[in-house]
Amino acid sequence: MKTVTVYAPATIANLVCGFDVLGLCLNEPYDIMQVTLLDERKVVIDMGDTHLLPSDPALNTAGASLMEMLNEINKNIGFHLTIQKNIKPGSGIGSSAASAAGAAVAANHLLGNIFSKTDLVRFAMAGEKVASGVKHADNVAPCIYGGISLIRSIFPLDIIAISSPSLFVAVVHPQIEVRTSDARQILKKQVLLKDAIKQWGNIGGLVAGFLKNDLDLIGRSLEDVIIEPVRSILIPGFNEIKMNCKKAGALGGGISGSGPSIFMLCKNEIIAADVENEMKNVYDKIGIAYHTYVTTINTQGVRTVNLKHPEFLYSP
Amino acid sequence: MKTVTVYAPATIANLVCGFDVLGLCLNEPYDIMQVTLLDERKVVIDMGDTHLLPSDPALNTAGASLMEMLNEINKNIGFHLTIQKNIKPGSGIGSSAASAAGAAVAANHLLGNIFSKTDLVRFAMAGEKVASGVKHADNVAPCIYGGISLIRSIFPLDIIAISSPSLFVAVVHPQIEVRTSDARQILKKQVLLKDAIKQWGNIGGLVAGFLKNDLDLIGRSLEDVIIEPVRSILIPGFNEIKMNCKKAGALGGGISGSGPSIFMLCKNEIIAADVENEMKNVYDKIGIAYHTYVTTINTQGVRTVNLKHPEFLYSP
Numbered sequence: 001m002k003t004v005t006v007y008a009p010a011t012i013a014n015l016v017c018g019f020d021v022l023g024l025c026l027n028e029p030y031d032i033m034q035v036t037l038l039d040e041r042k043v044v045i046d047m048g049d050t051h052l053l054p055s056d057p058a059l060n061t062a063g064a065s066l067m068e069m070l071n072e073i074n075k076n077i078g079f080h081l082t083i084q085k086n087i088k089p090g091s092g093i094g095s096s097a098a099s100a101a102g103a104a105v106a107a108n109h110l111l112g113n114i115f116s117k118t119d120l121v122r123f124a125m126a127g128e129k130v131a132s133g134v135k136h137a138d139n140v141a142p143c144i145y146g147g148i149s150l151i152r153s154i155f156p157l158d159i160i161a162i163s164s165p166s167l168f169v170a171v172v173h174p175q176i177e178v179r180t181s182d183a184r185q186i187l188k189k190q191v192l193l194k195d196a197i198k199q200w201g202n203i204g205g206l207v208a209g210f211l212k213n214d215l216d217l218i219g220r221s222l223e224d225v226i227i228e229p230v231r232s233i234l235i236p237g238f239n240e241i242k243m244n245c246k247k248a249g250a251l252g253g254g255i256s257g258s259g260p261s262i263f264m265l266c267k268n269e270i271i272a273a274d275v276e277n278e279m280k281n282v283y284d285k286i287g288i289a290y291h292t293y294v295t296t297i298n299t300q301g302v303r304t305v306n307l308k309h310p311e312f313l314y315s316p
Numbered sequence: 317m318k319t320v321t322v323y324a325p326a327t328i329a330n331l332v333c334g335f336d337v338l339g340l341c342l343n344e345p346y347d348i349m350q351v352t353l354l355d356e357r358k359v360v361i362d363m364g365d366t367h368l369l370p371s372d373p374a375l376n377t378a379g380a381s382l383m384e385m386l387n388e389i390n391k392n393i394g395f396h397l398t399i400q401k402n403i404k405p406g407s408g409i410g411s412s413a414a415s416a417a418g419a420a421v422a423a424n425h426l427l428g429n430i431f432s433k434t435d436l437v438r439f440a441m442a443g444e445k446v447a448s449g450v451k452h453a454d455n456v457a458p459c460i461y462g463g464i465s466l467i468r469s470i471f472p473l474d475i476i477a478i479s480s481p482s483l484f485v486a487v488v489h490p491q492i493e494v495r496t497s498d499a500r501q502i503l504k505k506q507v508l509l510k511d512a513i514k515q516w517g518n519i520g521g522l523v524a525g526f527l528k529n530d531l532d533l534i535g536r537s538l539e540d541v542i543i544e545p546v547r548s549i550l551i552p553g554f555n556e557i558k559m560n561c562k563k564a565g566a567l568g569g570g571i572s573g574s575g576p577s578i579f580m581l582c583k584n585e586i587i588a589a590d591v592e593n594e595m596k597n598v599y600d601k602i603g604i605a606y607h608t609y610v611t612t613i614n615t616q617g618v619r620t621v622n623l624k625h626p627e628f629l630y631s632p
Contacts, residue, residue, distance in 0.1 A: 021517040152521035153514070158536060160524050190506040196515065196542075198469070201337045203516045204523045205468035208476050211527045220474060226512075 002037040004109045005305045008102025009298050010087045011094035012169070013138035013257040015148075016222045017202035022162075023094075023138035024148045025298040026169060029086045031098045032305070033062070035106035038078035043067055046082045053089060053099075058130075061096040062103035065127035069107055069115070079107050088291075091173045092261040097139030098302075100127025105144060105302040118157055120144050133181055139257065146301030148210055164210040165218075168272035168296055170250070172241065172279035173261040175289040178234050183258030186230055195225045215251055215267050222252030222265070235260045237282045244278040269294070318353040320425045321621045324418025325614050326403045327410035328485070328579050329454035331464075332538045332570040333518035338478075339410075339454040340464045341614040342485060345402045347414045348621070349378070351422035354394035359383055362398045369405060369415075374446075377412040378419035381443035385423055385431070395423050404607075407489045408577040413455030414618075416443025421460060421618040434473055436460050449497055455573065462617030464526055480526040481534075484588035484612055486566070488557065488595035489577040491605040494550050499574030502546055511541045531567055531583055538568030538581070551576045553598045560594040585610070 009030040015022040038044070043057035043066045057063025066079050081103055087095040104120040104127075115123075124140035141149035141159045150160040191199075205221030208214070232238040232255060245264045246252060249271040253264035262279070266272040272294045283290040325346040331338040354360070359373035359382045373379025382395050397419055403411040420436040420443075431439075440456035457465040457475045466476040507515075521537030524530070548554040548571060561580045562568065565587040569580035578595070582588040588610045599606045 018516065018520065020513045021520060150517070150520045150524060152517040152533075152537060158517075158521070160521060160533060162520075162524060187509065189509055191509050191512050193503065193505055193507050193542075196507050196512040197336045199512070200334065200516050200519045201466070201468040201474075203520050204334065204337060204466045204478075205474070205476060207520045207523045208466060208478060208527060211524060217468075217476060221468060226509075 002110050003034060004106050005032065005034045006102050006106045006302050007305055008033055008098040008302050009143060011097055011139040011142045012263050013094065014227070014255070015206065016224045016228065016252065016254040017199055017206055019227045020136055020138055021151050021203070022148065022206070023142040025142040025146045025301050026093070026295050027298040028293055028295040031086050031102060032084040033102040033106055034082040035103060035110060036080040037110045038080055039076060040078050041070065041076055042078040043070070044080045046080070048082070048084065053085065060099070061127035061131045062099035064130040065100040065104045065123045066107055068123040068126035069104060088173065090177055090179070092178065092255070092257040092259045093171060093173065094139035094143060094257065096128060096131035097124065097143050100124035101140045101143035102302050109304055117144055118159060121159060122157060134184065142301065144301050147297060147299045150207060162207055162210050164297060165213045165215065166296065168266040168269050168294060170264045170266060170272045170275040170279065171256060171261055171293045172283065173291045174235070174283055176236070176260050178259040183231055183234065187227065191226050198225050218265065219251035222254065224254060228254050231255055231259060235262065236288060237286050238262065241279055241282045244282065245275045248274040248278050250275045318426050319350060320422050321348065321350045322418050322422045322618050323621055324349055324414035324618050325459060327413055327455040327458045329410065329573040330543070330571070331522065332540045332544065332568065333515055333522055335543045336452055336454055337467050337519070338464065338522070339458040341458040341462050341617050342409070342611050343614040344609055344611040347402050347418060348400040349418040349422055350398040351419060351426060352396040353426045354396055355392060356394050357386065357392055358394040359386070360396045362396070364398070364400065369401065376415070377443035377447045378415035380446040381416040381420045381439045382423055384439040384442035385420060404489065406493055406495065408494065408571070408573040408575045409487060409489065410455035410459060410573065412444060412447035413440065413459050416440035417456045417459035418618050425620055433460050434475060437475060438473060450500065458617065460617050462615045463613060466523060478523055478526045480613060481529045481531065482612065484582040484585050484610060486580045486582060486588045486591040486595065487572060487577055487609045488599065489607045490551070490599055492552070492576050494575040499547055499550065503543065507542050514541050534581065535567035538570065540570060544570050547571055547575060551578065552604060553602050554578065557595055557598045560598065561591045564590040564594045566591045
């Protein structure tokens, strides 16, 4: 029976000014997923007993992704999927995307890589729709491509790889719930043209900063005058964390995806450790439980793991 | 008496999706300006008798630019300025910007380049305010820096040089009047968030396309869902020209600045000549007089000219 195991990493969508168009792949945390090819047209999901995600494939982001793929395959095959979920659902660092993207990449590997990366993003977007009600690609694209992705267009799908300097990323996940659908609902349907102009200056600046390895420009461009002012009120301590982290040397950062996680880009590991401490201090003071991560940009995205070295499988 | 002569080139603001934040410098057409240092605190403007621009320095974009500069100089000096105006006012290819930027660069040259390029953009923006009522930098910045400029922010002024492949630019200037102030007034103050998202995908794509030398990406990103649908109705033949030029091989293009000129980026001179023909055909058919230019990206911006070779002075 053909089986493959993959690491499916966390991702940061939006990158402050790039709402719905930019995303970045992290090295940690990551889910571990095992997919086995079946000779029957069905998708079976085994979530273990660690998390309360639905195992009905139509309601599970990984399942929906695989079912979308199966729709385009005229063969009597199916998939059995085991997920070790390390990225907490609702954290804002692409938990649903990791499941959807990891499943698609793993299944494609078993099929001899018959689908392109763009196809895989398309399948994984069907998974995202199960989670948030909206087909968005700003987590699944960087999860599959690695590095930083610009989603220039959804219809037709147009994903641009944006190279970047090696940066460290500090992330804090306060243990509060912000539902993606709620975070979308509080956004206004219209924005001021003058704010939109500021935003497109910053997006141009951020893309140029990454491509030109200009750390100062990256920092100056990490500004959001449209989404952050609305969404940050859902995240206790947001303003204080942002201010303290920038004082500690972070280039800049903001809400990861729709929150509640907050991320900061840092030019080296020492600053990233200081920034992590600032994050901890604020939530210790407020009295909210949290997880923090200090990690780097994952330039590869979802990757297969050699099962002959099973020690990888349980050391997330 | 110290005198300098400069070429002050035309520019294309907005570049379709980058309203108020992107601009590109052309090699042709260009104004020729001669600035002489005076030992008296005044600005004198000699427009010749070719165009009906005001010679009162406070009402002239070049004069306002020089007066803004003089405000920051604590010396008993002034400037005498002669302008040979080849870029027709109201054409939408940065006529006012060329005057404002050319004057600032020339005066700075006479003063031993005491001001930075960012300073010069600031002075020239005061000139732009005279012309359009708004301090915008998307013409004066590329006119001074050359190449393609991203104006990430106006306050504080933050100008990013965007390198690009060598492209040809075809421009048609239909002889109709579109006032910048009118072209601004018809814009809505609010835009749909979903349109703004499309726009920032395209801006990111266009900046990435230039920096990565990706011609297809440049072409796909030259799309404007916000400004062009409103402003293009002021320009007869716009849709037909755009369609025909793209069929003839143009990467893409649109309204230059606030119009009425239309520009198209082309990957080589042969295509640019075909595109120019398509432009001519449409206005010949409609019966509107026009000028066309086929030129390239000017990577230097305003430049001083050696007066020992006066033949340069009258061969625009």
